[in-house]
Amino acid sequence: MNALAATNRNFRLASRILNLDSKLEKSLLIPFREIKVECTIPKDDGELVSFVGFRVQHDNARGPMKGGIRYHPEVDPDEVNALAQLMTWKTAVVDIPYGGAKGGIGCSPRDLSNSELERLTRVFTQKIHDLIGVQTDVPAPDMGTNAQTMAWILDEYSKFHGHSPAIVTGKPIDLGGSLGRDAATGRGVVYATQALLAEHGKSIEDTKFAIQGFGNVGSWAARLIHERFGKVVAVSDITGAVTNPDGIDIPALQWHKEETGSLKNFSGADAMNAEDLLVHDCDVLIPCALGGVLNRENAGDVRAKFIIEAANHPTDPEADEILSKKGVIVLPDIYANAGGVTVSYFEWVQNIQGFAWAEEQVNKELKRYMKRAFLNMKSMCQTHNCDLRMGAFTLGVNRVARATMLRGWEA
Ligand SMILES: NC(=O)C1=CN([C@@H]2O[C@H](COP(=O)(O)OP(=O)(O)OC[C@H]3O[C@@H](n4cnc5c(N)ncnc54)[C@H](OP(=O)(O)O)[C@@H]3O)[C@@H](O)[C@H]2O)C=CC1
Numbered sequence: 406m407n408a409l410a411a412t413n414r415n416f417r418l419a420s421r422i423l424n425l426d427s428k429l430e431k432s433l434l435i436p437f438r439e440i441k442v443e444c445t446i447p448k449d450d451g452e453l454v455s456f457v458g459f460r461v462q463h464d465n466a467r468g469p470m471k472g473g474i475r476y477h478p479e480v481d482p483d484e485v486n487a488l489a490q491l492m493t494w495k496t497a498v499v500d501i502p503y504g505g506a507k508g509g510i511g512c513s514p515r516d517l518s519n520s521e522l523e524r525l526t527r528v529f530t531q532k533i534h535d536l537i538g539v540q541t542d543v544p545a546p547d548m549g550t551n552a553q554t555m556a557w558i559l560d561e562y563s564k565f566h567g568h569s570p571a572i573v574t575g576k577p578i579d580l581g582g583s584l585g586r587d588a589a590t591g592r593g594v595v596y597a598t599q600a601l602l603a604e605h606g607k608s609i610e611d612t613k614f615a616i617q618g619f620g621n622v623g624s625w626a627a628r629l630i631h632e633r634f635g636k637v638v639a640v641s642d643i644t645g646a647v648t649n650p651d652g653i654d655i656p657a658l659q660w661h662k663e664e665t666g667s668l669k670n671f672s673g674a675d676a677m678n679a680e681d682l683l684v685h686d687c688d689v690l691i692p693c694a695l696g697g698v699l700n701r702e703n704a705g706d707v708r709a710k711f712i713i714e715a716a717n718h719p720t721d722p723e724a725d726e727i728l729s730k731k732g733v734i735v736l737p738d739i740y741a742n743a744g745g746v747t748v749s750y751f752e753w754v755q756n757i758q759g760f761a762w763a764e765e766q767v768n769k770e771l772k773r774y775m776k777r778a779f780l781n782m783k784s785m786c787q788t789h790n791c792d793l794r795m796g797a798f799t800l801g802v803n804r805v806a807r808a809t810m811l812r813g814w815e816a
Pocket residue numbers: 546547548549550590617618619620621622623641642643644679693694695696715716717742743745746
């Protein structure tokens with residue numbers, strides 16, 4: 406099932422549980438605006454190359470639309486639509502005053518030089534600058550983009566609208582970025598994992614983790630788990646996977662990845678097939694890469710007891726059913742990875758106030774938001790007798806539905 410069909414299905418299930426009016430359901434499902442732009446740039450050798458960029462603004466009932474920009478070859482309109490919709494429910498789950506959006510360019514950032522990436526980002530920004538805004542739609546990093554990408558967007562946008570640090574979050578600290586944003590998604594994943602494990606009388610210490618993806622989210626999650634004496638027994642990236650049953654030395658692995666650009670040939674662990682990571686022997690599996698990686702082909706072989714969805718939409722509905730029958734507990738993306746957008750909200754607030762917070766304050770507030778959302782999600786599970794995914798969806802959808810009805814539809 407593709408990402409959009411799966412996300413729509415989860416939304417509709419939540420809508421039925423909440424007994425939403427069918428017209429309201431339809432209005433919540435249809436995106437506010439879908440943007441598709443052609444981005445042509447000269448490559449370094451002068452050859453022209455064209456890419457397609459997307460920004461889907463899903464809903465703004467609760468505030469400016471918010472969500473990352475992804476650079477990846479598999480970016481397509483359905484996926485961006487699904488990811489934008491997930492942002493609407495996610496910002497509502499953690500109760501920050503935003504709606505949802507997502508963007509992306511179908512490209513392979515690994516195959517583009519830094520100056521080609523800069524040109525592409527600037528052309529994309531030129532095409533969408535009058536449709537985004539500090540009180541309208543605020544982009545951030547996602548797969549294949551980073552603080553540097555945000556700096557280029559900020560610079561290009563500011564040429565049209567004047568200096569506007571709050572137009573993007575996840576930007577470099579020197580340009581008004583927030584302390585703690587780089588680590589925030591991984592840190593939020595760790596707070597979410599602690600909350601879930603505590604419910605089951607467990608803690609991170611001595612628990613065995615397998616982590617798919619070693620980029621922003623995966624590497625921070627691994628590092629913070631390692632600092633808390635969790636055993637990270639397997640890690641993968643696009644080049645392969647490594648395993649050590651006694652626990653991988655994560656700072657050493659990080660150093661190796663920075664030096665060589667890959668996990669391959671790391672002396673502190675054995676190599677293994679990247680696909681095997683998802684079914685590796687562990688207590689907690691944390692997918693931190695692409696969507697749809699857990700599906701009917703492999704869900705039956707998963708050995709983890711808990712899955713923490715740090716990636717967006719890593720589990721498709723067929724896998725959800727199989728995992729549920731096996732008793733595997735899945736902590737859903739719209740709660741588990743919400744630490745990133747929560748600290749993006751803190752960054753935007755700091756930019757608007759013109760006042761920077763200390764990193765301790767950022768982390769303390771992040772913990773408070775993640776704990777509160779966990780309790781709110783659990784309370785929906787109790788009220789509606791449903792699993793964690795439906796607990797999170799009903800929480801998010803209900804908040805957006807209430808805001809929509811309060812605003813009304815009078816022309
Ligand atoms: N950044 C953020 O703040 C947030 C991100 N997310 C989600 O988290 C996920 C990861 O995002 P982020 O860390 O920012 O992205 P990055 O681009 O920083 O990292 C992605 C990682 O995934 C790896 N990867 C790609 N394809 C595969 C594959 N087939 N098998 C194994 N690993 C693979 C990449 O490998 P390599 O290093 O070799 O390129 C890289 O390590 C995405 O789903 C994103 O939407 C969710 C909330 C916020």
